[in-house]
Amino acid sequence: MPSQFKQLDPPQRVLLGPGPSDVPARVLQALAAPTVGHLDPSYLAIMDETRQMLRGVFQTKNELTLAVSGTGSAGMEACVVNLIEPGNVLLLAALESILSDEDAAITRGAALQAASGVASKEGN
Numbered sequence: 001m002p003s004q005f006k007q008l009d010p011p012q013r014v015l016l017g018p019g020p021s022d023v024p025a026r027v028l029q030a031l032a033a034p035t036v037g038h039l040d041p042s043y044l045a046i047m048d049e050t051r052q053m054l055r056g057v058f059q060t061k062n063e064l065t066l067a068v069s070g071t072g073s074a075g076m077e078a079c080v081v082n083l084i085e086p087g088n089v090l091l092l093a094a095l096e097s098i099l100s101d102e103d104a105a106i107t108r109g110a111a112l113q114a115a116s117g118v119a120s121k122e123g124n
């Protein structure tokens with residue numbers, strides 16, 4: 001049965017905004033590779049190598065180094081809920097933005113005290 005839609009063929013563009021950014025050709029090639037399950041031995045080998053490379057980037061020998069798939073906010077939340085204990089005070093220093101609101105919401109969700117030091121964009 002013939003398709004009524006054309007095959008997707010987006011043009012090559014140089015992306016100059018804050019993100020997402022251009023994807024290198026080798027990444028596009030990797031995305032076209034067959035999918036393997038999260039318990040497949042080849043996937044586990046890839047993740048072990050990724051963890052090893054991350055330890056090099058962060059200059060650590062910590063075996064618990066791992067990649068977390070998610071947004072920056074997801075990474076921030078993972079840090080807060082795993083490193084800060086209830087009753088600790090966490091000082092949030094940030095420019096007035098949606099991100100400072102998200103950080104405060106994360107600490108409230110983790111039942112932590114947050115002392116916010118927020119500066120306006122105008123420097124006031």
